[in-house]
Amino acid sequence: MWPPDAEKPAVCYFKDDGVSVTVAESNADLRLLCSNNGTRRAVEFHPLAPRLSISDDKAEVTAIQITLFPNQGFSICISVHHTVIDGKSAVLFIKSWAYLCKKLQQQNVVVPVPSLLPESLIPCFDRRLIKDPRGIDMVYVKQLMAFTGSDPNTRSLKVTIPVAKVDSNLVRKTFTLTREDLNKLKHKLVLVNKDQHPSKQLHLSTFVLTCAHVFICLVKARGEDANTTVTFWVPADCRSRLDPPLPGNYFGSCILAEFAVAKAGDFMQEDGIAFVAEKLSDSVKGPKKGDAIIGTEDRIARELEVMKETGEQSIEIAIAGGTSHFDFYESDFGWGKPNKVEIVSIDGTGAISLMQSRDGGSVEIGVVLDEPQMEVFTSLFVNGLNDKENTSRPLRTVLRSRC
Secondary structure: OOOOOOOOOOOOOOOOOOOEHHHHHHHOOHHHHHOOOOOOOOHHHHOOOOOEOOOOEEEEOOOEEEEEEEEOOOEEEEEOOOOOHHHHHHHHHHHHHOOOOOOOOHHHHOOOOOHHOOHHHHOOHHHHHHOOOOHHHHHHHHHHHHOOOOOHHHHHHHOOOOOOOOOOOOOEEEEEOOOHHHHHHHHHHHHHHHHOOOOOOOOOOOHHHHHHHHHHHHHHHHOOOOOOOEEEEEEEEEHHHOOOOOOEEOOOOEEEEEEEEEEEHHHHHHOOOHHHHHHHHHHHOOOOOOOOOOOOHHHHHHHHHHHOOOOOOEEEOOOEOOOOOHHHHHHHOOOOOOOOOOOOOHHHHHOEEEEEEOOOEEEEEEEEEEEEHHHHHHHHHHHHHHHHHHOOOOOOOOOOOOO
């Protein structure tokens, strides 16, 4: 909320506060919505997602909707305000809730208590741990208000980054990269890098390999002109990079958006995946430990300027849902793993979603495009993995699973 006597918003909790929960019913085909094969209309997921209530002085942090599909099953959808909750915190919330539900069933406990949670799932809410001697918070508030065209003298929590209107023709599809697929991509990149930049060490993690392959397919599928500017954003968790570092279970929004700018033609060249992998490799390194807040004033201005320049001659590619090691599927409420996890918001932002697959051994990628583009993307995604030169020589390097 934004108290009338405060110069900036604050996260507030009052006695008897709670999370709004909506219970709904749907006649949609749940099996189709949960399918890993084929495309699904993006708009079909919208009725399942609750909307956050936002006014000038108050904004909901979390809202939940449980939708029953008679004789089929049910869905649980959680909407979060990203000013307060980042992807890592969202996973922590869901896993903690699921853990307590499962324990209640196993132990016949009537009222859940925090002590039931293992230490790794107990959230840390202490904002005093973040040191901001230079007032970066106010820089962010003022720059964001200016970016959205809001009156700097008006206090309003309705300030949002504009997103594209969701087209009813958009379709959603899930893709998977197995360990074997990732090794093929790494093999190719190691060979190309050895020929072109033998002295440069690339950070070829699962995250970099996945994003490089997907970003190449996205730009080509969209049929962009070679001179179109492409900006791709990479989220960086800063908990361990602050001074002093924050605990891994810090509950809030503690990320920086690393970004790189290129031309669509760079993605379309024969070794485009090597170019993108190099850009991503540099981006994921992000700030060093203890340096996450240094230079943030300039960073905020630069990021907002890049967003402002995005128009007809430029496109953005971002990542939602975190990274390839986010394990949403490990959220067991007592009925086993969920059959399907989707990040609904990507159809309005042009982002892709990444998470650990249900079997835990692969990476699951969510993509939203219009139908003709999705057909091209699917062909590029599959053919890019079947390229013979990817498997012409054996590779014995062990993949790193985290960025």
